Amino acid sequence: MGFQKLPGTQDFLPGSVERWQFVESKARDICRRFNFREIRTPIFESTELYQRSVGETTDVVEKEMYTFTDRGNRSVTLRPEGTAGVVRSFVENKLYGEPELTKLYYIGPMFRYERQQAGRYRQFHQFGVEALGAVDPALDAEVIALGYTFYTEVGLKGVSVEINSVGTPAVRAAFRDRLLEFLEPKRELLCKDCQSRIDRNPLRVLDCKVDQAHFEGAPSILDSLDEECRSHFKALKGHLMDMNIPFTINPRLVRGLDYYTHTAFEFKAEGIGAIDTIGGGGRYNGLVADIGGPDQPGVGLGLGLERTVILLEKQGVELDSLNGVDVYLVALGEAADREVTRLLHSLRLRGIAAERDYQGRKMKAQMKSADRLQVRFTAILGDDELQRGEISLKQMSTGEQRVVPLHELADVIIKASITNINNEGV
RNA sequence: GAGAUCGUGGUGAAGUGGAUAACACGUCAGGCUGUGAACCUGAUAUCUGCUCGGUUCGAUUCCGGCCGAUCUCCCCA
Numbered sequence: 001m002g003f004q005k006l007p008g009t010q011d012f013l014p015g016s017v018e019r020w021q022f023v024e025s026k027a028r029d030i031c032r033r034f035n036f037r038e039i040r041t042p043i044f045e046s047t048e049l050y051q052r053s054v055g056e057t058t059d060v061v062e063k064e065m066y067t068f069t070d071r072g073n074r075s076v077t078l079r080p081e082g083t084a085g086v087v088r089s090f091v092e093n094k095l096y097g098e099p100e101l102t103k104l105y106y107i108g109p110m111f112r113y114e115r116q117q118a119g120r121y122r123q124f125h126q127f128g129v130e131a132l133g134a135v136d137p138a139l140d141a142e143v144i145a146l147g148y149t150f151y152t153e154v155g156l157k158g159v160s161v162e163i164n165s166v167g168t169p170a171v172r173a174a175f176r177d178r179l180l181e182f183l184e185p186k187r188e189l190l191c192k193d194c195q196s197r198i199d200r201n202p203l204r205v206l207d208c209k210v211d212q213a214h215f216e217g218a219p220s221i222l223d224s225l226d227e228e229c230r231s232h233f234k235a236l237k238g239h240l241m242d243m244n245i246p247f248t249i250n251p252r253l254v255r256g257l258d259y260y261t262h263t264a265f266e267f268k269a270e271g272i273g274a275i276d277t278i279g280g281g282g283r284y285n286g287l288v289a290d291i292g293g294p295d296q297p298g299v300g301l302g303l304g305l306e307r308t309v310i311l312l313e314k315q316g317v318e319l320d321s322l323n324g325v326d327v328y329l330v331a332l333g334e335a336a337d338r339e340v341t342r343l344l345h346s347l348r349l350r351g352i353a354a355e356r357d358y359q360g361r362k363m364k365a366q367m368k369s370a371d372r373l374q375v376r377f378t379a380i381l382g383d384d385e386l387q388r389g390e391i392s393l394k395q396m397s398t399g400e401q402r403v404v405p406l407h408e409l410a411d412v413i414i415k416a417s418i419t420n421i422n423n424e425g426v
Numbered sequence: 427g428a429g430a431u432c433g434u435g436g437u438g439a440a441g442u443g444g445a446u447a448a449c450a451c452g453u454c455a456g457g458c459u460g461u462g463a464a465c466c467u468g469a470u471a472u473c474u475g476c477u478c479g480g481u482u483c484g485a486u487u488c489c490g491g492c493c494g495a496u497c498u499c500c501c502c503a
Contacts (some may be wrong), residue, residue, distance in 0.1 A: 181499095
């Protein structure tokens with residue numbers, strides 16, 4: 001029977017991994033242009049870090065973390081999200097002391113123990129950015145713009161941006177009271193989930209999909225904002241409009257992590273079963289201080305790469321053709337075989353992708369392999385060519401064949417590739 | 427944590443309470459003794475998720491359990 005991968009994990013095999021490489025390289029390129037620099041933090045951190053930052057009572061911490069005790073008797077947790085580790089590193093390495101704003105990005109696996117569903121895995125991957133050290137709403141807007149640009153340039157259609165302000169902790173507490181006043185009398189009328197949500201997370205009740213009718217006239221957090229929150233949110237909207245980033249305001253938008261203040265946003269798209277959120281983020285002005293750093297503000301986002309890739313495939317977004325193998329070397333006979341070993345390596349050193357047969361197969365089988373690999377050229381070396389110091393070079397697309405001196409093989413192939421590229425460009 | 431559906435070869439899959447488990451693709455070999463994509467011929471399953479239990483003379487096929495997949499609720503990426 002052998003072994004099988006654990007539930008919620010995936011193998012990314014050649015043939016589909018190229019899509020991931022494309023998405024990741026796009027992410028890196030966009031970060032370069034937005035001047036975010038990569039940070040790589042550990043896959044696991046102390047359990048307490050996540051409890052403190054994500055929030056003790058969040059679902060993530062309460063029931064989704066991969067937590068275990070290591071041999072040194074420490075409680076460690078596989079990271080369920082990226083912000084906590086980055087902020088920890090920001091504090092530990094005193095990056096706040098640097099002259100410039102800290103703008104970081106990461107790409108990597110995250111872990112959450114949940115039942116599998118369309119677009120949800122236990123090991124999943126996120127691309128995220130964190131901008132630390134400024135409260136300017138222009139920075140919130142930049143982070144949203146970065147995410148939107150990522151989806152656009154990767155080729156995704158139908159991505160919408162929803163924004164909200166969740167205020168400061170004080171604003172939120174006051175709103176929570178107002179909301180409870182509104183909800184309590186209706187408690188019995190609400191669906192089962194909402195009845196339990198009233199106690200766990202009342203802000204979430206308004207997001208109920210079962211019956212929205214009860215919520216008419218419900219207080220909006222946007223009406224509860226204080227002056228500072230209000231002007232921050234207003235400025236954010238202005239900056240987004242200045243950049244032509246389309247967005248809608250969703251006053252019921254609530255994120256699942258406790259650390260957000262002011263700005264909260266989500267990227268949504270249809271097509272992954274019941275799930276529509278493909279990325280999200282927000283501002284977290286108290287988080288750095290909460291985990292023992294200076295009182296530095298921050299804003300960031302996390303985008304789900306599985307969900308991005310699934311949608312790209314669903315939408316039939318084509319990948320640029322990959323450059324595979326340039327030339328396949330066919331050897332006939334023992335002497336030729338040794339020469340092919342030498343040739344193969346010299347071609348590779350010259351930057352040419354080259355392959356050969358390793359199973360002593362006949363010429364016909366070798367040609368089939370070459371065809372399968374979709375090589376541009378096949379170079380055939382037999383005893384007679386070898387004696388003359390030449391090799392037969394066949395262009396697979398046309399079937400044309402010519403004889404070239406062994407020592408010129410690399411140059412001929414390189415030259416052909418260049419003219420080929422030029423021709424395609426026309 | 428709760429629920430629904432499903433589980434046959436490298437892949438897509440058909441089918442039956444019992445005799446060689448269809449078909450297609452793929453792969454390999456040959457037709458073409460030094461030349462690929464077409465065509466023809468042939469070959470190609472530790473036997474149907476489980477060193478699980480039950481019904482049966484007999485189970486891949488029926489029932490239960492376990493495991494896994496897909497999907498839904500909750501929550502999220």
